[in-house]
Amino acid sequence: MTVRELLRETETALSRRESARFDARQLLLGLAKRDAGWLLSHGEDPADEDLIAAVRDGVGRLAAGEPLQYILGSWDFYGLRFAVGPGVLIPRADTETVVEAALARLSGVERPVIWDLCSGSGAIALALWHSRPDAVVTAVELSEEALPYLRKNAAALSGGVVRVVAADVLAPLPAMRDCDLIVSNPPYITDVDMAALPPEVRREPEMALRGGADGLRFYRVLTKSAFSALRPGGWLLFEIGYDQGESVPALLTAAGYQEVFLQPDLAGVPRCAGGRRPL
Numbered sequence: 001m002t003v004r005e006l007l008r009e010t011e012t013a014l015s016r017r018e019s020a021r022f023d024a025r026q027l028l029l030g031l032a033k034r035d036a037g038w039l040l041s042h043g044e045d046p047a048d049e050d051l052i053a054a055v056r057d058g059v060g061r062l063a064a065g066e067p068l069q070y071i072l073g074s075w076d077f078y079g080l081r082f083a084v085g086p087g088v089l090i091p092r093a094d095t096e097t098v099v100e101a102a103l104a105r106l107s108g109v110e111r112p113v114i115w116d117l118c119s120g121s122g123a124i125a126l127a128l129w130h131s132r133p134d135a136v137v138t139a140v141e142l143s144e145e146a147l148p149y150l151r152k153n154a155a156a157l158s159g160g161v162v163r164v165v166a167a168d169v170l171a172p173l174p175a176m177r178d179c180d181l182i183v184s185n186p187p188y189i190t191d192v193d194m195a196a197l198p199p200e201v202r203r204e205p206e207m208a209l210r211g212g213a214d215g216l217r218f219y220r221v222l223t224k225s226a227f228s229a230l231r232p233g234g235w236l237l238f239e240i241g242y243d244q245g246e247s248v249p250a251l252l253t254a255a256g257y258q259e260v261f262l263q264p265d266l267a268g269v270p271r272c273a274g275g276r277r278p279l
Helices: 004-015 020-032 034-041 047-061 067-071 094-106 122-129 147-158 219-231 247-254
Strands: 074-076 080-085 113-117 136-140 163-166 177-183 230-239 258-264 270-277
Touching: 004 020, 004 034, 004 047, 020 034, 020 047, 020 067, 020 230, 034 247, 047 067, 067 074, 074 094, 080 147, 094 122, 094 177, 094 230, 094 258, 094 270, 113 122, 122 136, 122 147, 122 177, 136 147, 147 163, 219 230, 219 247, 247 258, 247 270
Parallel strands: 113 136, 113 177, 136 163, 177 230
Antiparallel strands: 074 080, 230 270, 258 270
16 A cells, blocks of 8 residues: 555545544644655655554544644644643634734734733743743643643743743732733633534643633633733733624723734634733
């Protein structure tokens, strides 16, 4: 069997999935540890027996509802590769909207102090540090399952420069002060919507998804606690759910933030909300 034949077999096996073609390519390339160019230049080469076995095993795991990213053990976000696996939220391209919004608001700020709350894999924190290596970045995570991934990614992608703190962001964080930016992708899925999540998403940690009865539990707390931790003129930015484009900005306004904004992702879905502590 050639590499190209293995790819066709995998696409056929995954044909009931909406993303069959994408998933098949990512599974094959990820397990082979190759880039897309390899398929073009080596598609007619014989496929290694170990690779064939690994890909077929991966197909079975996908069929059983395991996320592709967990099978591969890593996923790309903002041009960086993050270690992921059971117990940590998978980085998603939509979240890059939050990174872009944050970087725009840090323009002209020298050595910005940044805290990333509910950091998970560290995707936002490390993407910001990679773009602004002069920044002083702290990533906060509570989950004992997610923390090893966060620490591994911080070591691999920042050489340990990005500081990792194990803490509950709903409790006071005395060390969080004089910040230029506080950013968070908190749990925001409602109790009702949790029950309707696709099987693969339900494999991700509930702790990183469930935001309470109305999905706003973390926003209510963080809009208040972050205010005093920001420098005058500092920004608080959130990732938000598709239906929170009114509720989260309203919480920001009620907490005293100014220049409250809403930024959609590339699909036009409200994705980032934020506001500024008055000067």
